[in-house]
Amino acid sequence: MTKQDWQEGLTEREELLLSQYFDGECGFMARRSAEKLISSNPLARDFLASLESAGSTCRAAAQESAVSADLWSRIDARIESEERAAFYLGERRRDAEPQSFLSRLRSRQALWGGLSGALAAAVVLVFFVAPVGKSSSGALLPGQPFHQAAVGGLAAEPASLTSNPRSAMEVDWMRANGSLKLFQDPSGKSATIWVRRRPAAARAVKAAQATPGISATPHLYLDGRAR
């Protein structure tokens, strides 16, 4: 570089070199040449400074433009989400007062109603539904041993009258006009059913001494007439 070049400004070649140096696109020899030019030529230093200021200005402008674009997109996205929420959940409102216990309880009315219904159904199933196999007054209970004769004429529960489980007489019900007595068959067959009626003489004596409420049974004769 001559004194004349220095006095007339930087050449196009030197500006290109400095631009490459500023961008970091120089090789080893070009970087050495640019550094030598910068150190020896103040115009080169000014040119380099102008490049730096222009770069910072551009970066600042780019950053500003980048922030604005992101903000608008975010605003748009938020508006869209709010609109969707308002559609499904209702308008957003601001509760000034904290919710009381009763109001919270009422708000959970559906939950409590469902739980109570399920609990009631479980209680009914456990306590009131009769289990399978339970005997009733009309059901047969084969093999159930008979322990006592029915007194008073009415045996509501079905009973198996036998000492031998192989052959048994099962009774669904038994009603008689008098007390019942059962005589077990020693061979294991069905028992003999005896309806016990009071004899007339004994009934007459006892009737005089009887307390109120005792009713005498009709007296049966072989001719079929009751006396």
Next chain:
Amino acid sequence: MASSFLRLLALPISIIAFCAVVPCVGLCQDSAFVSVSVRTIQASEPIEGEPSGDSPVQAPKIPAELSDVSAKLLQLPFHSFQLLSSKNETYEIKKRERMQLPNGQTLTFRPMYMDNKRVGLWLNWRDGDGTEILNTRVHFDADDSVVTGTDCAGNKGLILAIKAVAVPTPAGEAGGK
């Protein structure tokens, strides 16, 4: 709509088919008719108290026609038994029947079922004046007899021995008495 109509018809059709098939199959070999015999027995000479050492113990007198129920009669507190009458007729299952007894009493009964092993019988024993003596529903072995009795005047007893025997129904014949 057609499918729902078919579903409505499915249940009655299945019931009808079941009722038609089961009797033919005869799974339980139930008899449609049953022969019921009712013997009226008079018991006398009641046994009172424990037998003393002076008088010998007398064995109960049971006639031959009551030999099949002798074991049951021996349990009763009587020395003597006499067959008053015997009736044997064929009845249809599940039909209520009424039998007049010689002493004016009536025995209403209904055979509920009868198979090779068990028989179910409903009995209603009434006096001549209609007073109910015994009303019961029992189930017993097909080769067994139900014996029931009651007190009578003169320290006697009246006993009914009821037995039910299955009547085989030949194929192709209509049922009936």
